[in-house]
Amino acid sequence: MLRGYKPWPEDLKRYYKQTGCWNGETFGGFLEKQGREMNDHIAITDGSEVLSYRELNNRVDQLAAGFMQMGIVKGDRIVLQLPNIFEFFEVCFALFKIGALPVFSLPLHRKTEISYFCAFTEAKAYIIPDIYDRFDYREMAREVKEAVPSLEHIIVVGDNKDFTALSNLYVSAIQPLPEVQADDLAFFQLSGGSTGLPKLIPRTHNEYIYSLRRSVEVCELDHKTNYLAVLPVAHNFTMSSPGVFGVLYAGGKIVLSKYPSPDLAFPLIERESVDFTSLVPPLAIVWLEARKRRSEDLSSLKVIQVGGAKCSAEIAKQIGPAFNCKLQQVFGMAEGLVNYTRLDDCDELVIHTQGKPMSKYDDIRIVDEEDRELPIGSTGQLQAKGPYTIIGYFNAEEHNGKAFTTDGYYRTGDLVKLTKEGYVIVEGRDKDQINRGGEKIAAEEVENYLLAHNNILDAAIVSMPDKFLGERSCAFIIQKHDELSAKDLKRFLQDRGIASFKIPDRFEFVDRFPYTALGKVSKKNLREIIIEKLNDEKKVHY
Ligand code: J2J
Numbered sequence: 378m379l380r381g382y383k384p385w386p387e388d389l390k391r392y393y394k395q396t397g398c399w400n401g402e403t404f405g406g407f408l409e410k411q412g413r414e415m416n417d418h419i420a421i422t423d424g425s426e427v428l429s430y431r432e433l434n435n436r437v438d439q440l441a442a443g444f445m446q447m448g449i450v451k452g453d454r455i456v457l458q459l460p461n462i463f464e465f466f467e468v469c470f471a472l473f474k475i476g477a478l479p480v481f482s483l484p485l486h487r488k489t490e491i492s493y494f495c496a497f498t499e500a501k502a503y504i505i506p507d508i509y510d511r512f513d514y515r516e517m518a519r520e521v522k523e524a525v526p527s528l529e530h531i532i533v534v535g536d537n538k539d540f541t542a543l544s545n546l547y548v549s550a551i552q553p554l555p556e557v558q559a560d561d562l563a564f565f566q567l568s569g570g571s572t573g574l575p576k577l578i579p580r581t582h583n584e585y586i587y588s589l590r591r592s593v594e595v596c597e598l599d600h601k602t603n604y605l606a607v608l609p610v611a612h613n614f615t616m617s618s619p620g621v622f623g624v625l626y627a628g629g630k631i632v633l634s635k636y637p638s639p640d641l642a643f644p645l646i647e648r649e650s651v652d653f654t655s656l657v658p659p660l661a662i663v664w665l666e667a668r669k670r671r672s673e674d675l676s677s678l679k680v681i682q683v684g685g686a687k688c689s690a691e692i693a694k695q696i697g698p699a700f701n702c703k704l705q706q707v708f709g710m711a712e713g714l715v716n717y718t719r720l721d722d723c724d725e726l727v728i729h730t731q732g733k734p735m736s737k738y739d740d741i742r743i744v745d746e747e748d749r750e751l752p753i754g755s756t757g758q759l760q761a762k763g764p765y766t767i768i769g770y771f772n773a774e775e776h777n778g779k780a781f782t783t784d785g786y787y788r789t790g791d792l793v794k795l796t797k798e799g800y801v802i803v804e805g806r807d808k809d810q811i812n813r814g815g816e817k818i819a820a821e822e823v824e825n826y827l828l829a830h831n832n833i834l835d836a837a838i839v840s841m842p843d844k845f846l847g848e849r850s851c852a853f854i855i856q857k858h859d860e861l862s863a864k865d866l867k868r869f870l871q872d873r874g875i876a877s878f879k880i881p882d883r884f885e886f887v888d889r890f891p892y893t894a895l896g897k898v899s900k901k902n903l904r905e906i907i908i909e910k911l912n913d914e915k916k917v918h919y
Contacts, residue, residue, distance in 0.1 A: 402559060403559050403586075408470050413434075421631045437467055439547040439550050448529070455503070483609050493575065502531070563581055569711070569817025570810065591735045603649050618682070657683070659845050687812075690729055693727070706718045730802050791806050834857050852866070885907065891906075
């Protein structure tokens with residue numbers, strides 16, 4: 378058993394099996410079955426090359442054998458950092474089949490985050506593209522490898538330089554593969570986080586596949602579905618709600634777009650008759666604008682999902698008419714709970730709510746600061762438990778004491794209210810996080826990076842409203858000597874090697890912070906200060 382991993386307790390396992398939620402399937406098992414049943418049906422395409430279900434399953438078996446030959450065994454952690462390419466799926470399912478555990482990082486993560494994921498999970502291998510989005514991952518991998526002794530292999534898709542080439546690992550398939558049980562851990566997702574270090578989310582075959590099955594039902598996918606993946610496939614939304622894994626589960630076709638821009642995505646929609654896709658709100662705005670000036674035939678689109686951050690009613694209203702399709706709002710989290718508006722819901726619900734839980738076994742409640750349940754219609758903290766919501770983060774005992782209630786609910790940190798129909802409206806958040814157009818920034822994590830600067834006495838990061846991204850980040854800084862500029866600090870953070878979306882959009886240099894009655898930095902006051910300043914600046918402009 379992996380140290381730091383707390384498996385689901387026996388009584389809950391039994392309960393979710395009895396109710397039929399957990400049906401004993403594994404990722405390897407369901408791909409095997411699709412390989413046989415869907416056979417020559419296209420599983421994945423990027424608009425030029427195609428891979429059928431049979432080919433995908435065969436290539437996965439060859440790669441599983443290659444991984445085993447290089448000494449990767451059941452339970453090993455493998456940090457995966459791949460964009461929307463075929464190999465992402467081959468690697469994932471090969472690891473699933475041998476019971477090794479992918480750790481899903483995002484293409485934008487840089488050496489600080491990656492070294493941390495590798496060290497924290499004692500990863501044996503790190504898998505990267507050669508170059509993606511003008512960034513050379515091999516250079517970063519060199520530094521990561523030096524910093525993390527457990528890393529035995531760097532595996533590269535493409536030009537491998539002096540690392541291992543993924544293409545050399547497709548060897549003759551071997552049988553039998555190690556036995557993988559549906560209750561076993563399958564992989565780690567990443568938490569958006571609110572505290573110092575990113576948390577890892579352990580997901581098992583049984584519970585994640587249940588979330589896929591339920592998502593496929595709610596989103597009405599089947600083997601005729603053509604799903605366009607424009608957001609990173611490693612993110613939980615694009616992966617599972619219903620996402621690329623949901624599409625494979627349903628026997629549909631995944632269309633991969635390497636980037637989300639309409640220049641790439643719209644021609645793919647036309648060419649591949651895409652009927653379903655998922656966007657974050659800022660991307661929906663970009664697509665709405667592009668729709669006015671581009672001429673592709675997008676009439677195949679049936680559903681556009683928007684999630685990851687609050688979609689304003691203004692934007693929500695425009696999507697259906699502009700693309701002549703249905704909008705589905707999705708409010709989910711990598712920790713589990715996913716809410717969807719339903720495809721036959723009235724406009725009122727689709728435009729003004731973030732949907733309702735996908736499973737009748739989801740157990741949600743809305744509470745005040747003392748965990749007392751609130752009546753329907755009041756805004757409070759959302760807590761959740763259920764057949765696919767985790768019961769604890771990986772190796773984070775102390776944090777788990779705060780993030781979960783004693784009766785097993787996950788504290789989502791979201792402030793929501795419920796409509797009389799049981800639909801959720803997201804009103805805000807009480808976690809110390811900035812949601813920058815769907816990309817989550819844990820304030821404390823970035824504050825800690827800044828505190829490492831020898832001229833910074835204190836740092837506090839808050840959100841500021843933004844028309845396009847919903848929120849941007851603003852860092853308030855108290856410096857020791859009056860000499861820093863925003864540019865210096867941006868460079869300092871870049872040099873440290875962190876994801877670019879975490880670098881504050883704005884820096885405010887101040888002499889002191891406002892404090893709450895309890896002596897904590899008042900982020901509420903800081904948010905008010907920056908809003909006032911933004912308003913003043915707007916006045917000056919006009
Ligand atoms: C407001 N806030 C939202 C929404 C997520 C499906 C969809 C999204 C995610 C995801 C996911 C929101 N309106 N529609 O994993 O499977 C904010 C909330 C939430 C946090 C989770 C999925 N949709 N959010 O975004 O783990 O604050 O997952 O708690 O990245 O995003 O972020 P993450």
